[in-house]
Amino acid sequence: AQRVTQPEKLLSVFKGAPVELKCNYSYSGSPELFWYVQYSRQRLQLLLRHISRESIKGFTADLNKGETSFHLKKPFAQEEDSAMYYCALIGGTSYGKLTFGQGTILTVHP
Amino acid sequence: DAGVIQSPRHEVTEMGQEVTLRCKPISGHNSLFWYRQTMMRGLELLIYFNNNVPIDDSGMPEDRFSAKMPNASFSTLKIQPSEPRDSAVYFCASSRRLAGEDGELFFGEGSRLTVL
Numbered sequence: 001a002q003r004v005t006q007p008e009k010l011l012s013v014f015k016g017a018p019v020e021l022k023c024n025y026s027y028s029g030s031p032e033l034f035w036y037v038q039y040s041r042q043r044l045q046l047l048l049r050h051i052s053r054e055s056i057k058g059f060t061a062d063l064n065k066g067e068t069s070f071h072l073k074k075p076f077a078q079e080e081d082s083a084m085y086y087c088a089l090i091g092g093t094s095y096g097k098l099t100f101g102q103g104t105i106l107t108v109h110p
Numbered sequence: 111d112a113g114v115i116q117s118p119r120h121e122v123t124e125m126g127q128e129v130t131l132r133c134k135p136i137s138g139h140n141s142l143f144w145y146r147q148t149m150m151r152g153l154e155l156l157i158y159f160n161n162n163v164p165i166d167d168s169g170m171p172e173d174r175f176s177a178k179m180p181n182a183s184f185s186t187l188k189i190q191p192s193e194p195r196d197s198a199v200y201f202c203a204s205s206r207r208l209a210g211e212d213g214e215l216f217f218g219e220g221s222r223l224t225v226l
Contacts, residue, residue, distance in 0.1 A: 098215060099155065
């Protein structure tokens with residue numbers, strides 16, 4: 001079975017502070033990991049995928065297979081980063097079944 | 111393209127009533143997903159289709175829930191009879207590649223259901 005855990009439902013930081021949204025997963029094979037974001041009044045959308053190894057809007061995420069984690073990080077948070085963030089996983093034989101975590105609401109205060 | 115289109119955007123109904131949620135995926139996408147979002151559980155996959163065929167419905171909570179995809183451009187999620195615990199936001203999403211294997215799903219704006 002595949003499972004994604006985001007331990008923090010709410011996370012608050014001040015503008016300019018570093019932010020880390022935690023994500024742990026459970027899967028016996030080699031998963032593909034993703035971060036999705038939902039800004040206020042907007043649709044849920046893909047933020048980044050681990051295979052791309054890219055930085056999007058200043059966010060990066062590194063897959064740590066030893067710790068089964070895929071934490072999302074940004075060195076200097078901005079107010080416009082306030083949103084709901086979901087970590088998601090696809091297992092190898094699940095035909096693209098995307099399993100989401102419970103989500104973390106990030107609030108960046110001015 | 112207008113993206114994934116869901117209707118209704120908001121639905122308030124009384125316990126015991128039938129609820130039908132509708133979804134139009136992006137043209138050319140061959141996989142369609144129904145998710146339910148609640149504060150307690152986050153996003154839960156209810157069912158997904160590939161080329162109009164249901165692939166995995168293990169997330170459908172009870173027999174009260176059913177979903178159909180009669181053609182490539184339309185899907186419905188039906189709850190009969192509805193109960194207060196079904197109150198949630200229901201999202202439809204579609205993907206262009208086989209069952210979303212690249213991980214990118216395109217979501218609709220959601221249907222917020224309130225069952226009194």
